[in-house]
Amino acid sequence: MTPDRFDAVRTIAIVADCHIHPDAGIDWPPGTADALAGADLIVTLGDMGEPRGLATLAAVAPVIGVRGEDDGDDPRTAPAARVLEISGLRIGCVFDPMRAGLATNKEPLVAVDDGGQARARLFGGGVDVVLYASTHDPEICAFEGALWVNPGSLTLPNGKDRGARGAFARLTIEAGAPKAQIVRI
Numbered sequence: 001m002t003p004d005r006f007d008a009v010r011t012i013a014i015v016a017d018c019h020i021h022p023d024a025g026i027d028w029p030p031g032t033a034d035a036l037a038g039a040d041l042i043v044t045l046g047d048m049g050e051p052r053g054l055a056t057l058a059a060v061a062p063v064i065g066v067r068g069e070d071d072g073d074d075p076r077t078a079p080a081a082r083v084l085e086i087s088g089l090r091i092g093c094v095f096d097p098m099r100a101g102l103a104t105n106k107e108p109l110v111a112v113d114d115g116g117q118a119r120a121r122l123f124g125g126g127v128d129v130v131l132y133a134s135t136h137d138p139e140i141c142a143f144e145g146a147l148w149v150n151p152g153s154l155t156l157p158n159g160k161d162r163g164a165r166g167a168f169a170r171l172t173i174e175a176g177a178p179k180a181q182i183v184r185i
Helices: 032-036 051-058 115-123
Strands: 004-006 011-015 041-044 063-065 081-086 089-094 103-106 109-111 129-131 139-143 146-150 167-174 177-184
Touching: 032 051, 041 051, 051 063, 063 081, 081 115, 089 115, 109 139, 109 146, 115 146, 129 167, 139 177, 146 167, 146 177
Parallel strands: 004 081, 011 041, 041 063, 089 129, 129 146
Antiparallel strands: 011 167, 081 089, 103 109, 139 146, 167 177
16 A cells, blocks of 8 residues: 655544534534644545535545545545555554454454454555544554554444544654544533
8 A cells, every 4th residue: 555645743532423404403523623723734544425525624635544434535535555654664544444454452452363464465564553443432552563653433322331522533754753642522
């Protein structure tokens, strides 16, 4: 898999599971653009909904991503898996880690026993970070030397936590090292 290379990216906003369908009452919550401001790149991990959701994101920063089950056609998010190369790091992106063969469970995440080999098969080589989605529930963890980041959902947070606020993830790269945090709005 040929990676998408980005040279001047230091901060990545990661969104997923947004299911943007304004006519059905699901749209970006107030403050979304302000919360995402400062990102050099926005990565969407599927289930964006209608392409106009991508247009809103693109007004903040360039957008790239992968396709989920609820996505309109858009070349920025067409592939099922994608690799980003940023500051010497390889970042693998996928919607559903179980369907992609990377995990045996996704809530909480449990990577397959041959995780490094599975990642190499899917992404055409090792990756330092795996971005994944399909749960609406944010999670950051580490398996076999890779940082795993699930941003949750800005619009439809998982109902396990009564009153949960929408979430996205912010990935920063400093001195060649990735650092992730969950941001709730």
